[in-house]
Amino acid sequence: MKKVAQQQTGVTTALIYTRVSSDEQAREGLSLDAQLADCRRHAAQHGWIIGDEYQDVLSGTRDDRPQYQALLSHVRRRREQGAPVVVVVAKLDRFGRKLLERVRCREELKDLGVPVHSVREGGEVSDLVANILASVAQEEVRQLGERVSAVRRHVAANGWRPVGACPWGYLWRPATDDERRQGAPRSVLEPNPETAPYVRRAFELVTNGATVRSTMRWVASLPDAARGGRSLGHSAVGKLLRMPVYVGRQERSGDGDVIDGPPQRWSPLVDDAMWNKVQHRIDGHARMPRQATGQYLLTGLIHCPLCGARMCGWRVRTRSPRYRCERKTVMCYGDALMAPVDAAVIEEIDSVLAVVASNDPALGDALQREWQALQRPAEHETSATQLGVSLERAAAKAKQRLTDAAVLLVDGTIDKAGYERLRDKATADLEAAETELARMSGVKAVPRLPPLRDVLREAGGWSIALHSADVPVMREVLSVLIESVVPVRQSVGRYKTKINWTPTGMALHTSAKLLASAA
Secondary structure (H helix, E strand, C coil), X not given: CCCCCCXXXXXXXXXXXXXXXXXXXXXXXXXXXXXXXXXXXXXXXXXXXXXXXXXXECCCCCCCXXXXXXXXXXXXXXXXXXXXXXXXXXXXHHCCCCHHHHHHHHHHHHHCCCCEEECCCCECCCHHHHHHHHHHHHHHHHHHHHHHHHHHHHHHHCCCCCCCCCCCCEEEEECCHHHHHCCCCCEEEEECCCCHHHHHHHHHHHHCCCCHHHHHHHHHCCCCCCCCXXXXXXXXXXXXXXXXXXXXXXXXXXXXXXXXXXXXXXXXXXXXXXXXXHHHHHHHHHHCCCCCCCXXXXXXXXXXXXXXXXXEEEXXXXXXXXXXXXXXXXXXXCEEEHHHHHHHHHHHHXXXXXXXXXXXXXXXXXXXXXXXXXXXXXXXXXXXXXXXXXXXXXXXXXXXXXXXXXXXXXXXXXCHHHHHHHHHHHHHHHXXXXXXXXXXXXXXXXXXXXXXXXXXXXHHHHHHHCCCCCHHHHHHHHXXXXXXXXXXXXXXXXXXXXXXXXXXXXXXXXXXXXXXXXX
């Protein structure tokens, strides 16, 4: 049921709303001051009291603009009190550029008996005109977004970073004429000599075992100039360590590996090996939270055999240490003794490492063959990834050729028949590339394995670490080899463990089983 407008009494108060987005002021001359002056003049000409004035510097596509919402709240309160109110804007699109919100807001104000006056549209307009103008405003936003997206795709396809917020450690400088001929935007990235060393140091800290939180505290301790005037909290530092710009790559959509993308035209601040190691450590922190007491080996890895939720370390004075289900929403009483479960996991990993770390030349040759066989899917994946990058570039070039052909037609360089030939060829190439990309998107990626020589070099150290008294070091080994563990009780104090291996751990486990059966 619609609200019924209350009887208006007293002098009408004009509530003024003005808005600009970040670039409209320079592009369209819609400064807040100019809007405010026009609205005040309009209110004065109608003999209205100029009431509260609301200003937003935000995109009109956002419905959550603070001052816009405050204006509507004020209107509702005034009408509950029976006071006559009119809303004045410089243009109707200042109210917003989303059709549905414009219509909703207009209907609400009509129900409240509050007219809306637009200075540049000549005052109060009909519903038909208002809705047409709202549709035009929304379409302008859509077209602008498409143009900006096309430009950004074109810049990225040529190997440059689209202009935007400058990442910490870099600065924007004007592109040279030669760079512009190569498709660069007006400004290009280059390392900032004052801040780049601190970015590299942040990556080094995580590589050496620091957590994101401890790295954030180090960043916060830096002088303001070293941080480039930024305030970098935990979330910001976490995002920073994930940004492909620092390894000289573009952001990738989907699940593709950043490193599989081609190197770009700006200088990276970290190399591929450091980038991969940092990503692995951050992923490991999410999968294996830090163990606060340093006593429970499997915290973050062990899962309840009853409900599948994570288990955590638990100890009371009169009972042996154990792992207990963490599930809070539904009571679950799954638990397992810590010592026998830890021992079962270490025993199984030991049996794997004992085979792969053997000095027997025959076993070594057999292991090399098995590892190469396991690597073949990863090699296929690499080829598929490279093909995908080539197809993305081909699609981007085809789109650019369509744009170039249209420009040549408008300029009179080619006639309509020539344009149609270029259009048909570029369209066919674009459709072929997009069809093949769609087909490839359904292919599941296979995790790649590290080089066998690196694994063998570390395997001996892993065996020693697993029998160390230092739980954090043992957990580092487990994070490389194990995704999760489920303890299955066999009898009192005896457990069998179901291990879900990482790709490296599964490759070692599979190779060890094959070698053991062939021996």
